[in-house]
Amino acid sequence: MDRTAATHSNHDELLIVRLFGGDVDDRERARALDLLGECEDCAALFADLGATADATAALPVPARPRDFTLTEADAARLRRERRGIGFLSVLRRTRAIGGSLVAIGLVGIVATASLGILGGPAGANLTSNRSNAFGLSADTAAPAATAAPVAFGAADQTSVSSLSALAPVGASPAASATSGAQDAGAPTGTGSKAVPPVPASSGRVAAGNGADGNGAGSPDAQALAAATVSTGLDARLVWFGGFGLLFLAGLGVLMVPLIRRRRTR
Amino acid sequence: MRRFVGERVADGRVVTDARAETDRSAAALDATIDAALVEEALRGRLEAFNELARRHQDHLFGLVYGIVRDRDQAADAVQDAFFNAYKHLASYRGGSVRSWLGRIAVNAAMDIGRARRRRPSQPYPEFEDDSWQPPAGDEEEPESRTLAIERSRTLAIALEALPFEQRACIVLYDVQGYDYSEIATTMRVEVGTVKSRIHRGRLALRSALAPQRELFRG
DSSP states (O other): OHHHHHHHTTSOHHHHHHHHTTOOOHHHHHHHHHHHHHOHHHHHHHHHHHHHHHHHHTOOOOOOOSOOOOOHHHHHHHHHHHHHHHHHHHHHHHHHHHHHHHHHHHHHHHHHHHHHHTTOHHHHHHHHHHHHHTTOOHHHHHHHHHTOOSOOSOOOTTSHHHHHHHSOTTOOHHHHHHHHHHHTTSOOOOSTTOOOOOOHHHHHHHHHHHTTOOTTOOHHHHHHHHHHHHHHHHHHHHHHHHHHHHHHHHHHHHHHHHHHHHHHO | OOOOTTEEEETTEEEEOHHHHHHHHHHHHHHHHHHHHHHHHHTTOHHHHHHHHHHHHHHHHHHHHHHHOOHHHHHHHHHHHHHHHHHTGGGOOSSOHHHHHHHHHHHHHHHHHHHHHHSOOOSOHHHHOTTOOOOOOSOOSHHHHHHHHHHHHHHHHHHHHSOHHHHHHHIIIIISOOOHHHHHHHHTSOHHHHHHHHHHHHHHHHHHHGGGHHHHOO
């Protein structure tokens, strides 16, 4: 007896428990059965496990305190919640979409506005328009136009401001003016907001007209400049409007859940 | 390892008696009725869902009560389980409705277990309430009845002392007759985890019951 008790501390109790739960392979089963045969404490453990499991299974359960059927009101509420679950998953996506739209719209608006302030395409063309309208010479008009950081897509030697606007950022007015004739009609617009280049034929006409050095420019050149101005303005307006619409659409998407929630209340 | 009720091993073979055969037929019929009720409920008939609730509410209450060991909390969990079942009826993918509801109920019970861990409450209000006593069994003798009550009380307290997960696994295995893989599916853990919880839980339970061991040795 003493010998058994002394050795039981070395016995694997978990193995006996696993035998009880049927969680042993053949070798383990044999080892566990040996233990049960040799060690009284292991046998007592096995018997206790059985008694406890039986007592657990026989534990009384009190009577169900109420009926768990659903009322019409419960069902209506749960149906609303069920729709809400579907809506929530959409909502999670719409939040991301709405946020992205607002962010893109805002960045676009700011970028478009900044380009305008810094003398973007529209600013440059407005200058050229003014210089043409007031018959300014190439030399007087150029410095103002060179402020345009973004090259534009048309060439007109008579309107140096337009040429300057065509030139890449950093190019001198003189270089722009001298190269203007050769470059006429070439798609030199490199700005991110560049209007599509003026067709070669128009460019040639413009260059030809510009050769007489008439600061006011011919009617063709004026028409071209006006067209360029209006195209630049239109482009900027389109970009501005587009970004504005994106921004508003994003706000709308973000507002929808709030409106729905208020309606639900 | 697990045998159905009515099965016994004789001469190394599992023998099924006639009553067990009848029970199995009844279970198959029940499953068919359950599936039909779910279909009706999916078409919007609340009465069909309520019939389903009536058929399973006793089973679910017993199941959840065994885990949470508190009548009111068990009732709340079962109610939540039926609410969730109604809300997610469309997610039922066939199979045993009883098991599906059981899984939902066990999840509700586990939610309660987690909440209780954060906010411990008075354990076993039943035992504080003299009006509640375990139902009398076959033994009519007052001495036997007193012994049975004492045994239930001791075991219930020891079960309550177990970690929630161990208790849930032991109840599902011993009381509800789930096998290891069913418990693993229900509790969303590995089978090995379930076995470990049950084995260690049994050892812990035995240690807790050591002072009153004679109560269980008949």
